[in-house]
Amino acid sequence: METNSRVSDLLQAIKNGRHRIGEIEFRANNSNDRFVICHHADTERSQAPDHGGLEIHHGPEDSRRLSLYAEDGSYRFLKAQRNLRSGWLMLLESPADLKLALDQFYPAALGLWLAHRRETLEIEHLRQKLDRQSGMYRRAKMLTDEQAQSLVPATCAAAPGCARRILWQISPDQPLAAGPASSATGIADRVPPDEAIPLLCAAPCNHFIAECLATAKKQPPPPPSAP
Numbered sequence: 001m002e003t004n005s006r007v008s009d010l011l012q013a014i015k016n017g018r019h020r021i022g023e024i025e026f027r028a029n030n031s032n033d034r035f036v037i038c039h040h041a042d043t044e045r046s047q048a049p050d051h052g053g054l055e056i057h058h059g060p061e062d063s064r065r066l067s068l069y070a071e072d073g074s075y076r077f078l079k080a081q082r083n084l085r086s087g088w089l090m091l092l093e094s095p096a097d098l099k100l101a102l103d104q105f106y107p108a109a110l111g112l113w114l115a116h117r118r119e120t121l122e123i124e125h126l127r128q129k130l131d132r133q134s135g136m137y138r139r140a141k142m143l144t145d146e147q148a149q150s151l152v153p154a155t156c157a158a159a160p161g162c163a164r165r166i167l168w169q170i171s172p173d174q175p176l177a178a179g180p181a182s183s184a185t186g187i188a189d190r191v192p193p194d195e196a197i198p199l200l201c202a203a204p205c206n207h208f209i210a211e212c213l214a215t216a217k218k219q220p221p222p223p224p225s226a227p
C-alpha cells in the first residue's frame with residue numbers, strides 16, 4: 001500500500017541523515033520507532049531536561065491546530081509560510097504517526113519529494129494552470145508574462161515568505177526570470193540539502209492564482225471582438 005511505502009521511505013530518509021522539513025526538526029530514538037518533532041528554533045531546548053519547558057503534545061492529533069496560526073495569531077493561509085509558531089514539542093509513538101504529523105504540517109510534501117527523486121513528478125507551468133481557469137478566475141488568463149514574472153517574488157518570497165522551492169516556469173519555454181531559486185530553496189534555515197526533505201512547488205498554488213487574477217483585473221478588459 002502507498003501509505004506503508006511512504007512510511008518506509010520516510011524512515012529510510014531519517015536513516016540517511018535527514019532531520020528537517022520546512023521549519024520542523026524531527027529525530028528518532030535509537031531503535032527508530034519513536035520520534036520527536038519541534039520547530040527547528042527549539043531543537044536545542046527540546047533536548048534539555050524536561051524538554052526545556054516546551055509545550056508537550058502527545059500523538060499527531062494536534063498537528064493541524066499547531067499549523068493554523070502564527071506566533072502573532074495571524075492565520076497561516078499557506079502551510080509552507082515561514083511563520084510556524086515555536087515553543088512546542090510533539091512526541092510520536094510510531095513511524096506512521098510521524099508521517100501523519102508531518103503530512104498535517106506540510107501536506108503532500110513527502111510524496112512530491114519522492115516523485116521528484118524518481119523523476120516522475122508532473123510539473124504544471126503557470127500558463128497551463130491559467131488556461132484551465134474558469135468562472136470568475138477566467139480573467140486571470142489576461143495576465144502578461146511581465147506581470148507573472150513580477151508576481152513570483154512579490155507573492156512567493158514576500159515576508160513571511162513561502163518555504164517551497166518553485167519547480168514550475170511561466171510556460172515550458174519561458175523560465176522564471178530569477179531562476180527556480182527566485183522564491184526559496186525549499187529548505188528552512190539553510191541546513192545542508194542532504195539533511196532535509198525539501199518543500200517543492202510543482203504548480204502555482206491557489207493563492208498565487210488569486211494574485212494573478214487580482215493583477216489581471218487591474219488592466220482594462222479587452223475590447224469586444226468585431227461582429
Ligand code: SF4
Nearest residue numbers: 156162201204205208
Ligand atoms: S506558488 Fe508555490 S512557492 Fe509560491 S506561494 Fe504558492 S506554494 Fe508557495
